[in-house]
Structures are given as C-alpha cells and as structure tokens.
Amino acid sequence: MEAHPDLTRGVVQGLGWLYLVMFAMNFVWTVRSFRRDGEFESLLGFKHLPKAFVWAIYTGTLMIFAAVHLTLRTSDASAFVLKLPEWFKLSVDWLIADPVKYFAASIVLFVLMLVLRRWWTKPTPAWILLNLSLLFLGFSMTDYDFRQIVGKPDNVPIVGMLFLTGFFTWLYFRQAVENDDRAAAGRPVKEKELSQQVLVWPDLVYTELVCMVLLTALLVVWGVALQAPLEEPGSSVKTPNPSKAPWYFLGLQEMLVYYDPWMAGVVLPLIIIAGLMAIPYIDFNQKGNGYYCYNDRKFAVVTFLFGFLPLWVAMIILGTFIRGPNWNMFGVYEYWDVHKLEVLNNVNLSDWFWLDIMDRSLPKPDATASLLAQTGTILTREWLGIVLTLAYLIVLPPLMAVTVFRNYYVRMGFVRYIVLANLLLFMAALPLKMVLRWVFHLKYIVAIPEWFFNI
C-alpha cells in the first residue's frame, strides 16, 4: 500500500455516513419542495413536472452514494473510483495558493454577497449553496493532503466556524432584506410585531435549559469522537516549520507578511481593539437599533462585514489551511514541500527613489558623526516614505471631510470624524500594503532598520 493513500477504508466509511446524513436532509427538503415549489411548465418535453422531481433525483443519487460507500467490501480502498478529479484540484489550488488571487476572490465573493443578497437569502439558493459546500468538503476528503490539513484536530473547529459564520450571515441578510422591504412599504419591522410581553418562566428559561442540554451533549460527543491534539514534548531547539500561533491569531500572523512585528503584532491589534470599542461613539446613526436591517445603516454594516469577513475570517483560513512550510502558500490539495521556493525580491521605497530615480547610492549615516547628523541622514534617506505616510494620516482625513465624507463630517463633528477617518485609514492600511507589495514589490514605505522602525 502506498504511504499517502488518497482513500482508505475509514475515509470511505466516513463519507458514507456523510452522504447518508445528506440523503436524510435532502429527503426532507424534497418533501418540502413538493408541497411548496410548484411545477415546471415544461421540462425535457414533460408537462407539469413538479420541481421536487429534480430534488428527488439528487436525493436518490445521494442514497446510492451512501450505499456504495457504506457497503465497500474490497480491502483495497484505493481502487474506489469516486474521487475528486485532478483538474478540479489543480484549478482550486491555482486560485487559492496565490495571495493576489486569494484576496481578489475573497473580495469578489464579498461584493457578490452584498449585491445578490436578495437572491441568496431565499431558501432554495441557500440550500443549494449548503449542499455544494458539503459536497465540496466530502469530495475533498478523498484527497490525502486535504485531510492532513483540514482533519487536524485543532482545525476542525475552524470548519465549524465557517459553516456557522455562513449560516448566521445568511440569517442576518434574510431578516435584513425582509425588514428593508417592510420599511419601503411603510410597515413596521418584523421585531416590532412581537412586542407583547411574555413571562420569562417558562418562555425563556426553558429555551436556556434546552440549549444547555444540547450543548453539553455536543461537547461530550465531540470530546469522544475527536481526541485533543498532543504532539511531541515541547523542545526549544526543534523549531517546527511552519510555526503557527493559535488559530484565532492567524489573521494577525498573516499581517506579518506585510508589516513588521511592531505594526502587525502590536499597533494594528491595539487599533482593532480600540476601534471596536469606539464603534458606539462614532456611529451617530440612530436608525437600526434593535432590529435587523441593511438599507438604514449600509455604511456601518458594510465596513464591519468587510473587517470581519475578508480581513479576519478569510485571513484565518489563509493562515490555517494555506500557509505551509517557510510560510509559503500551498493549495489545499498540495503536498507541503519544505523545499518549495518562492522568489522574494522586494524593494524599499527609498531604494527605488535613490537608486532608480536619482541614480545614486543611498545616503549612509556616518557612524562616527554626531547623533543629530546621523538622524538627519536617515531622515533624508527616507524622506519620501515619511512624507507619504504623514500625508496618508494627516492630509487625507481633512481631504475626505470635504469630499466623500462631507455629510458625515457635518453631522459627526470634528473629534468623532477624526477618530472614524483614522480608524478607516488604519483598516485600509492592510489591503493597501498588500496591493503595493503585489504590484510594485514594495517591502517598506519607510525603512529605518537602525531604529527598528519599518512601515
């Protein structure tokens, strides 16, 4: 038997159970569809075919899948034919194992999510998306490398988080779209209709009790099914490659690719925390308090979703599943080769200015000169980057105040506006530096290694 089999008996059995669950789910869905979805006028020459017919075929296929997987008797699982095709693996890896394409794809998805919110919050499209993601997960499990990274015990919660985040984002948009429609028609929001008082005992305490029982059961089942990870005893001389922070900090670790530790590890996290705390004080919009909506507070919602989905969740996925040895990017179906080479020849802004534009060497501080003279030389060397950075933080806020944020500035007042503008600029600093890196191979805008001050 080969050392890294794509399929083993255990995997095939596990997939069988997955397809059985999907079969049960879709069986219920087919019944629902038969009752509600109506029929096709005409399909393939048949008149008045119920729409549930399509679901029935799909559900039947799932049942066959489950049966085939669960009744596998042959000892050699690698002879099993239901595998992910090679071209699919290659195209997925092509898309995600590259920072530019990965980030671009996450932005495209984000925009689609906003623009198509009326479509994908309907039950049928949402159900199709759920099925597609489950099929993707199931079929991907037939790949050895995918299982290695996604099946790691500590990574399992992240898969759970993805489905939960997707579900709750769906739930938000569904209720927001409904309330937006109600507002447009001049009707009160849905939450307002349920405004009569009910007693906490039994209405709330029983919900809480059921939640507690279910959660306890879930944790026990999870604990029995999946062993907590325990690797070799800790050794300060054997550095693992890659060395990763706990999964919830991998978004921050990803920023280290673009910023030095003092920015990515200290300043930006502190700004994230301070910025979150500042939200109630800079959001002057009084609408949207206590109910779901989108239209009433577009700017706030889009900004928050942008921070949470592409800049936090997507970065965690990138850091967990895609960053491999030497912090290189690997496709989810790709072998983690420690010898994979990626050429990095990034240049500083000051290199570009002095070497390429001025055609001379960089000013070099004279170690024997006075401290003041050395500082002067360093500042001269980096003047362009310093000016640009200061302009970004000092010139842009007033400029935005008289242009795009004119309305906001008038309604927020000076202090609130400055806080908002700076938080937005810091939030934009990450994607901005990414783009600069990809397009111009820019390493540092301001590079003063003498002071550990690189931006």
Place this chain on the structure above:
Amino acid sequence: MSVGEYIRESQIWKSVFRHPAPYDRRNRAVVMLTNFFLHLHPVSVQQGGIGLSYTWCMGGVTFFLFLVETLTGVLLMFYYRPTLEWAFTDIRALRDVTTLGIMREIHRWGAHAMVITVWLHMYRVFLTGSYKPPREFNWVIGVLLLVLTLLLSFTGYLLPWDQLAIWAITVGSNMARAHPVLGHEGPGFQLLNIGGYDIITNASDARFLLLGARNVGEETLNRFYILHCVAIPLVVSLLIAIHFWRVRKDGGISQPL
C-alpha cells in the same frame, strides 16, 4: 397527599426554595424574583427579544461555555502539575490512562467553541445595532471580554507543554519583543536609557514581563498557569457580572424603539 406534595410541603424544601412551585402565573413571576439564579432575568420580556432567530443565543452559549470551562478546568487542576517535569506527562496520562480524561477534550473543544461563539455574539450585537445608546458602555465591556476570552485561550494553549503549545506561544509572544518603546526590538526602545545604558533589554522588556524569562520556559509555564486559572478568570467573572447587570439596567434585550 402524594410524595411530591409531601416533599414540597416539608420545612426543609420551603427553607431552600422561597416560593411555591411556578405552576400559576403569579408564582411564575415570583420565582424569577426570589430565586438567586433566576433573578438575573426580568419577570417578563418582549416576545421578539427572545426569539432564536433574533438573539442567536450566542451570548448565553458563551456564558454557558465559560461555566463548562470553569468546571472542567477545576477538575483538570486536581490532576495537572504545571512544571517542566510533569506538565506534558500529566496531559498524556489524561489522554491514555486517567479516568474521566475526557475532561481535557471537553475543556479544549469548549475553549475553541467559546472563541467562536463570542465572535458570533458580537456579530449579532453589531448587526442588530444593539450597541447604540443607551448600550454603548456595555459594548465596550463586551470588547474587553472578547479580548480576555482570547487571552484565556492563549494562556491555556501553553499548558500541555507539547511542540504545538510552546511554539504557538513563542510565535505569539515574539510580538511583545517588537512593542514600541517597551520591546527590545521595537522602535524607540533606545529612548529609555540612563546615561547611554538601555533600560529596555531582552531581560526587562514587554516580552520578558509576559514570559518571566528570555524564552518560553518553566517561569512562563508558571506565569501562564496562574493567568489562565486564577487571574484572568477573576477579571472575566467581574466583567461578566457587570455585563449582565448592564443588560438589565440598560433596558434588557434590545428591541426596536
């Protein structure tokens, strides 16, 4: 008289529960007011405020997970010794031989789940605009609780003392080395000096404060153990109390005005 009635009519029962069983409307209100655990809640709420599609139940789930972590954590503390000699072996024994070693699994998965649910709770509170007046300050406390949840998880990550643990903490705590002014590789650390001698070195900077040593070692294990089991849980408990108290004082679960 049935057995149940006999018990409920006894002096002992009546001394424990200060109210009759919540069978009728009046006593369902009284039970909320006279029971220590239940008086966290109001007597009545708006129906829309407790629907699952509105609240997602994520704040309550997070709190429940905190209780689960406390319970399983206390049980684990009876077994685990935070020293270089024993830390790893104790955890391995929990996995291989100890009765109820599953407490460690529940503790770890509960911790991951708690990080996720606290995010989702914040997500829901943002999307319903519930941080808006009069609830601004409770949102700030919530952000602090979010940060402390992450720190709880981070400090606990070291305790198994395996490769996963010490390197995750090494990578994470290396950031403190780059803290502006206070880290010995951070911008401006040279500003703090006496007569040309740096005050901030690798034996006195922010990272040293966090680790208790120049590298992740026995001092770090002790420090993280105390932070994880005592210091942070105390602060979190206090903030949770304030958080819940403010939910009540600020008008209960948010609803359309």
